[in-house]
Amino acid sequence: MxxxxxxxxxxxxxxxxxxxxxxxxxxxxxxAAAVGLSRGNFYYHFKSxxxxxxxxxxxxxxxxxxxxxxxxxxxxxxxxxxxxxxxIVLTNGTDIQQYGCPVGTLxxxxxxxxxxxxxxxxxxxxxxxxxxxxxxxxxxxxxxADDLAMHVLAFSQGVAVLSHTFRDEEFVRREVDRMRxxxxxxxx
Amino acid sequence: MxxxxxxxxxxxxxxxxxxxxxxxxxxxxxxAAAVGLSRGNFYYHFKSxxxxxxxxxxxxxxxxxxxxxxxxxxxxxxxxxxxxxxxIVLTNGTDIQQYGCPVGTLxxxxxxxxxxxxxxxxxxxxxxxxxxxxxxxxxxxxxxADDLAMHVLAFSQGVAVLSHTFRDEEFVRREVDRMRxxxxxxxx
DNA sequence: CACGATCTAGGACAGTTGTCCTACGAGGCG
DNA sequence: CGCCTCGTAGGACAACTGTCCTAGATCGTG
Numbered sequence: 001m002x003x004x005x006x007x008x009x010x011x012x013x014x015x016x017x018x019x020x021x022x023x024x025x026x027x028x029x030x031x032a033a034a035v036g037l038s039r040g041n042f043y044y045h046f047k048s049x050x051x052x053x054x055x056x057x058x059x060x061x062x063x064x065x066x067x068x069x070x071x072x073x074x075x076x077x078x079x080x081x082x083x084x085x086x087x088i089v090l091t092n093g094t095d096i097q098q099y100g101c102p103v104g105t106l107x108x109x110x111x112x113x114x115x116x117x118x119x120x121x122x123x124x125x126x127x128x129x130x131x132x133x134x135x136x137x138x139x140x141x142x143x144x145a146d147d148l149a150m151h152v153l154a155f156s157q158g159v160a161v162l163s164h165t166f167r168d169e170e171f172v173r174r175e176v177d178r179m180r181x182x183x184x185x186x187x188x
Numbered sequence: 189m190x191x192x193x194x195x196x197x198x199x200x201x202x203x204x205x206x207x208x209x210x211x212x213x214x215x216x217x218x219x220a221a222a223v224g225l226s227r228g229n230f231y232y233h234f235k236s237x238x239x240x241x242x243x244x245x246x247x248x249x250x251x252x253x254x255x256x257x258x259x260x261x262x263x264x265x266x267x268x269x270x271x272x273x274x275x276i277v278l279t280n281g282t283d284i285q286q287y288g289c290p291v292g293t294l295x296x297x298x299x300x301x302x303x304x305x306x307x308x309x310x311x312x313x314x315x316x317x318x319x320x321x322x323x324x325x326x327x328x329x330x331x332x333a334d335d336l337a338m339h340v341l342a343f344s345q346g347v348a349v350l351s352h353t354f355r356d357e358e359f360v361r362r363e364v365d366r367m368r369x370x371x372x373x374x375x376x
Numbered sequence: 377c378a379c380g381a382t383c384t385a386g387g388a389c390a391g392t393t394g395t396c397c398t399a400c401g402a403g404g405c406g
Numbered sequence: 407c408g409c410c411t412c413g414t415a416g417g418a419c420a421a422c423t424g425t426c427c428t429a430g431a432t433c434g435t436g
Contacts (some may be wrong), residue, residue, distance in 0.1 A: 038385050107353045112210050158346030165295045372415050
C-alpha cells in the first residue's frame with residue numbers, strides 16, 4: 001500500500017477512536033488493529049503518539065474549515081449560518097449522545113492532562129468562535145460579536161455534555177428551540 | 189492509624205486526583221503516594237480501583253446534598269437559591285478554569301469509557317437537577333420546571349467547558365450576568 | 377534481471393498498570 | 407506474658423504501555 005494512503009487510514013482510525021474512547025484510553029495497539037497493521041510498525045509513519053494526535057487535530061481543523069465554507073455557500077444570511085451551527089446538536093445528535101462533542105471532549109481531556117497539544121486543540125474552538133463572531137458582525141452587532149459567539153459556543157457545549165450524560169433527545173430539541181428564539185432577537 | 193481514618197484519607201486524595209487529572213489518568217501509585225502508603229497495601233482497604241471510584245462518587249453525593257441543604261438555609265427564596273447555583277461558576281471559578289466542572293468532566297469521562305459506574309456519577313447531575321426543579325416549582329413554573337432546571341444545568345456546563353478551555357474569567361462573568369437577566373423573567 | 381527505496385512484520389525494551397500474596401509489626405485483651 | 411486481630415510493607419505477577427530495532431517483503435525504475 002502507498003505510504004500516504006496508509007498514513008491517511010491511520011489518521012482516520014485514530015480520529016474515530018480518539019473521539020469514541022478518548023485520547024488516553026486509545027492505545028497504539030487499538031489503532032493498529034483498526035487499520036490492520038502491526039503495532040511496532042507505526043514508528044515508520046508516526047514517531048510518537050503525540051504525532052498522531054497532532055495529525056488528527058490538523059485533519060479536524062481542515063475538515064472544520066471545509067464545513068464552515070460549505071455552510072457559507074449554502075446559507076446566504078448570517079443568521080441562517082448561525083442557526084446551522086446551533087442545529088448541529090440535532091444533526092449530529094446520535095454521535096453527541098454517545099460520545100459527546102468531539103471538540104469539547106478533546107479539549108477537556110487535553111486541558112486536564114496538561115497536554116502540550118491542548119493549544120492546537122483549542123484552535124478547533126477558535127475556528128468556530130471566529131466564524132460565529134464574523135456572522136454576528138455581519139448582523140450588525142460588531143461591538144458584542146465575540147461575546148455573542150462565545151454564548152452560542154457555550155450553548156453547544158452545555159447541550160452536548162448533558163445530552164451525553166442523560167441521552168435525552170427531547171431536551172436537545174427544547175434547547176435548540178430556545179436558542180432559535182434568542183437568535184431571532186438579533187436578526188436584522 | 190485507624191482503618192476508617194485511612195480509608196477516609198484515601199477517598200479524599202482519590203477525589204482530588206480524579207478531579208485534577210481524571211479517573212483513568214490517576215493510578216493506584218498516585219493515590220498511594222498522596223496518602224503515604226505502599227501501593228500493594230491498597231487491596232486491604234479497597235478491592236479494586238472501581239471500588240475507590242464508587243466511594244469517591246458516594247462522598248461527592250453526600251457533599252453535594254450537604255451543600256444544597258446549606259443553600260436552602262442561607263437563601264430563603266427559590267430564585268435566590270437558583271442564583272446561588274448559577275454563581276457557582278464564579279465561586280469555584282479558579283478550580284473550574286484549571287480542571288473543569290467536577291461533575292461534568294467525571295460524567296463525560298465515564299460515559300465515554302462506557303464505565304459501569306457512569307450511572308452512579310449521573311446521580312450527581314440528578315441531584316442538582318431535582319433540586320433546581322423544586323426551586324422552579326416553588327416559583328410557580330411547575331409544568332416546565334424540569335425543562336428550566338436542565339437549562340440552568342446546561343448553562344453551567346457550557347460555561348465550565350469554555351472556561352476550562354479558554355481560561356477567560358470575563359466570559360464567565362458575562363454569562364452569569366446574562367443568566368441573571370434570564371432568571372429575573374421567571375421571578376415571582 | 378538487479379538495485380534501491382519504500383513499506384512491513386515481529387519482537388525486544390524498560391517502564392507502568394491493577395491485582396494479589398505473604399510476612400511482619402503494633403496494640404488490646406485474655 | 408501469649409494470643410489474635412488490625413493494619414502495613416514489600417514485592418511478585420501477568421498484562422499492557424509507548425518506543426525502537428532489525429530483517430525481510432514489495433515494487434517501480436535503471
